[in-house]
Amino acid sequence: MAWLTPTPAAGGWLWDFGNGLGFVALAFILVLSLEPGRSRLHRPLAWLAVSAAVVHGGYLLVLDATLLEYLKPTMPPYMVAGLLALVLLALSTLASGKVRRRIFPGQRAFRRLHWTLSAIVIAGAGYHVAGSAFYINEGHQIALVATLLAVFAAWPRVPGPTRWMLRPYSGSSHGWLLARRVLAVLAVVSLVLVVPRNL
Amino acid sequence: MRLLISGVLVVLSLTVWxxxxxTQRRLVxxxxxxxxxxxHADHRKENCVxxxxxxxxxxxxxxxxxxHERSAEVGHLLEAQFHRLCRDCHMTxxxxxxxxxxxxRCLDCHVADPFP
Incomplete structure (x- = not known):
């Protein structure tokens, strides 16, 4: 990702790698919107998103201790948004399976809340990216990314379009399916980051 | 379930508030x-104003x-204003x-100034 932008290794490879992990987490979140909740891959992908987001934060804190300033009450709003998105993402992922069935006996209420939380997570992560202004900082880039994020966030609420995605599952191994989704994540990262950066 | 939704909404509202x-501005x-x-020696080509x-x-x-730090009007904008001024110019x-x-990298700037 950092290689493809006009300012490769802008902060040094180690620093850009840490931020790249954050973009990978965001891309996993967006792919979750395309992945039907009933599929076998929704939860593994959610755990990958949580892991990437946690490693993104932890790695950067180890790399640059000054960033501890961003965990104090004086942190800027875009860091609050990122942290809030991470907490809600972790909560949504933890409250799945048996826990989810205990809290939400009905599917409909759960879906509504789950989608609301995911929309907040996407909005929070988007604000975090735009607010930090490292890679997406021009007005037209922010507008394009906001539009893309809105489309991804709204996708599960559009009736029909996610159904066809269940079809390729027949006959494919779990590992291959997961690999395909990881490739999709890379494509989404390119779409969300590389395209706007090069405009 | 209503309790859970209410809890999430309360946390979100409190955070935004x-x-x-x-209070947060004063803390900053x-x-x-x-x-x-x-x-200054590294910035001699820049217009002072x-x-x-x-x-x-x-x-x-x-x-x-x-x-930029102590004024109630702009004190809370310290980080955004100085990052925009310094970092954006460096990036350009x-x-x-x-x-x-x-x-x-934060530590490239945020270390004690060795110059008197």
């Missing part, structure tokens, strides 16, 4: 600022931080392939 409140303004390493705007717009006569130069200062 706190980070837009005067009162927090000790991070050390910043800045050398690009940073020292108060010499032309008459908004003050003291040090930068007299307003970096993209243009010109010599530039730090663009990302």
């Amino acid at each position: 706190f980070w837009t409140s005067q 303004a009162e927090a000790p600022s991070l050390p910043v390493n800045f050398a 690009g940073c020292h705007h108060n010499f032309v717009d008459r908004t003050g006569s003291g040090l930068c931080f007299d307003c 130069r970096q993209v243009a392939g010109e010599p530039h200062g730090p663009t990302r």
Whole structure:
């Protein structure tokens, strides 16, 4: 990702790698919107998103201790948004399976809340990216990314379009399916980051 | 379930309220600022009033931080304003392939100034 932008290794490879992990987490979140909740891959992908987001934060804190300033009450709003998105993402992922069935006996209420939380997570992560202004900082880039994020966030609420995605599952191994989704994540990262950066 | 939704909404509302409140602004303004390493010698080609705007717009006569850290009006904008001023200029130069200062790593700027 950092290689493809006009300012490769802008902060040094180690620093850009840490931020790249954050973009990978965001891309996993967006792919979750395309992945039907009933599929076998929704939860593994959610755990990958949580892991990437946690490693993104932890790695950067180890790399640059000054960033501890961003965990104090004086942190800027875009860091609050990122942290809030991470907490809600972790909560949504933890409250799945048996826990989810205990809290939400009905599917409909759960879906509504789950989608609301995911929309907040996407909005929070988007604000975090735009607010930090490292890679997406021009007005037209922010507008394009906001539009893309809105489309991804709204996708599960559009009736029909996610159904066809269940079809390729027949006959494919779990590992291959997961690999395909990881490739999709890379494509989404390119779409969300590389395209706007090069405009 | 209503309790859970209410809990999430309350946490979200409190977060938004706190980070837009005067309390948070005061906390930011009162927090000790991070050390910043800045050398005038590295910026001699820059127009002085690009940073020292108060010499032309008459908004003050003291040090930068007299307003930018302690003023209730702009104190909470310290990070955003200085990052925009320093980092964005460095990034613009970096993209243009010109010599530039730090663009990302906090510790490249936020260390004690070795110059008197």
